[in-house]
Amino acid sequence: MACVTPSAARSTPTAPAVPTRRGDPDVIRKSLAGMNPMPIYGTGKQERTFTWLADIADGDVCAMGSRRRSARRSTSPGARRHRWRSSAQLCWEACGRDPDELRLSLEPSPKDLDAARRFASLEKARELLGWEAQVSMEEGVAQTVEWLRDTEVAA
Numbered sequence: 001m002a003c004v005t006p007s008a009a010r011s012t013p014t015a016p017a018v019p020t021r022r023g024d025p026d027v028i029r030k031s032l033a034g035m036n037p038m039p040i041y042g043t044g045k046q047e048r049t050f051t052w053l054a055d056i057a058d059g060d061v062c063a064m065g066s067r068r069r070s071a072r073r074s075t076s077p078g079a080r081r082h083r084w085r086s087s088a089q090l091c092w093e094a095c096g097r098d099p100d101e102l103r104l105s106l107e108p109s110p111k112d113l114d115a116a117r118r119f120a121s122l123e124k125a126r127e128l129l130g131w132e133a134q135v136s137m138e139e140g141v142a143q144t145v146e147w148l149r150d151t152e153v154a155a
Contacts, residue, residue, distance in 0.1 A: 025144060027040070027087065027088050027091045028091045028141065028144055028148055029148065030091075031088075031091045031092045031094070031095040031097060031145075032095050032145070032148060032149065034097070036101065036102060036103055037104060037105040038088055038102060038103070039105045039107050040084055040088055040104055040106060040107065041107055041108070041109040041110065041111075042084065042106065042108075043106060044083065044084045044085030044088070044104055044106055045084070045085065046083065046084050046116055047081045047082065047083055047117040048081070048084070048087070048117075049080065049081055049082070050087070050140065052135035052139075052140045055133040055134055055135055059131055059133070062125075062129050063129065063131075066128065080136075080137065081117070082137060087137075088102065088104060089102055090138065090141055091141055091145075094138075094141045094145045095145055
């Protein structure tokens, strides 16, 4: 199910089957395992937008079907910005754990450069196409938790 599109490059694609050990699926796996303190890279203050892959695909199809040339070049899904620290708390709570009990272990980023902010803007997509992402981060995390519980228990 994972795919990289021009739109996805400006956002953090999120879906249960994203084959990665970074981002939400990794934090959810740590939450399901009860890893506390939970290691996260950087200060936890990095900001990201998380966009459900189906929303990215829908936005790209909408942009490709548009006769407006600028819409095809600049549509990017994106949503609300989240700090990694609050994303970890959201994932912890979605796994049925007490958010007040979560402790984070801040570790150096393995990347030479970890952007403080990485996010996409919805404004052009909304303005030119009347399009916006449908799946909130909370919904996406809940779906990912359910999927990981089903698939990893079965494995």
